[in-house]
Amino acid sequence: MKITLYHLKSCDTCKKAIKSLEQAGYEISLIDVRSDGISKSDISQLMQAVGWGKLLNTHSTTWRNLDEAMKSEMNEIKALELMHLHPALLKRPIIKTQTNTTCGWTPDIRDQLL
Secondary structure, eight states: OEEEEEEOTTOHHHHHHHHHHHHTTOEEEEEETTTTOOOHHHHHHHHHHHOHHHHBOTTSHHHHHSOHHHHTTOOHHHHHHHHHHOGGGBOSOEEEOSSOEEESOOHHHHHHHO
């Protein structure tokens, strides 16, 4: 099965997901959100699929380093702008199959895909 996986090259969780999915026989199209970039349109589609609150990684170093004013009164429009400006704020890996989109590499997602 073909899938698209949005990741960061330096992300250990993404590396684990890629390795597991390759071993399971998936044909993976990799998109590094930092070096390849990701459009606002693509982020918006991902937000519609999983929800902006789930897609926005508020546990990341990037989030912690943001100015408090940027983080206050978060909403969908503000989240879209921030994730576009700082792709490391996207919760990773984001995995798109023909029928589903997920973010993260939780046991539930592993069970679903492997």
